[in-house]
Amino acid sequence: MESEDLIVVEVFCTICEVERTLIDELEEFGLVQLQHVDGIKYIHTEHLPRVEKILRFHNDLNINKEGIEIVLNLMDRIEQQNTKLNYLEMKLKLYE
Template sequence: MEQQDLIIIDVFCKEYHVEINLIEELEDFGLIEIHQDNGLKYIQITHLPQVEKVIRFHNELNINKEGIEVVLNLLERLNQLNEDVRHLKDKLKLYE
């Protein structure tokens, strides 16, 4: 993993006005993924949308960690169901 694909947690927290404790709690709960290298903690740039979503759920909607986990699971299921429906519609078009 290259350095350019990572954001230092301290920098992320300053930019997003988030406490480092919150990021560590979210990682401990398994809601986000943090990488550690040379004593510094990082977030992958590709994970930013997920991290931003989790932080919005927590800060703006006041959802606790357990609730965030449920919401993320439901969103994932909804996306899967939408994909299944799209696939089935494509199959049906073959018979029209």
């Protein structure tokens, strides 16, 4: 994995004005995936949009960790349902 794809958690927290403890809590809870390299914690840039989304849920909407997990799971389920719905719509078009 290339080093430029990783962001040091401290740097992310400073720039985004996020408490470091919050990121640790989110990691412990399993909501955020961090990479540990030589004792330093990193966020992979691929995970950034998800981390940012989680922080928006937490900061903008005051949703706690348990709530965020439920919201994310439900959103994943909606996405799966939408994919299925799109497929069925395409199938239905065969009979139009």
